[in-house]
Amino acid sequence: MELEPLPDLASVSDAELKQLIEDLTQAEREVSMQRRVLHGRIDMLRQELVRRLSSKDEGALSVVDVDALARILAGRLPDVDRLQDAPEGSD
Numbered sequence: 001m002e003l004e005p006l007p008d009l010a011s012v013s014d015a016e017l018k019q020l021i022e023d024l025t026q027a028e029r030e031v032s033m034q035r036r037v038l039h040g041r042i043d044m045l046r047q048e049l050v051r052r053l054s055s056k057d058e059g060a061l062s063v064v065d066v067d068a069l070a071r072i073l074a075g076r077l078p079d080v081d082r083l084q085d086a087p088e089g090s091d
């Protein structure tokens with residue numbers, strides 16, 4: 001959604017001003033709903049990834065530190081540095 005510039009507010013009638021407020025409020029509700037849906041989908045995808053990585057006998061994926069992955073996916077990014085600095089093959 002591209003926002004249009006606001007009109008000269010001194011020249012807008014009360015009715016037009018109320019309509020602009022109503023229109024922008026409705027647009028905000030729609031964006032907010034879309035954001036909640038996207039966050040829900042992201043959460044479902046993260047859960048699926050953690051479920052897959054925590055399954056036994058998943059080949060190379062079975063050596064992933066699932067707890068560290070969960071912290072990273074939860075937004076605790078300092079764990080990224082720890083994982084990158086870990087020696088190959090260490091758990």
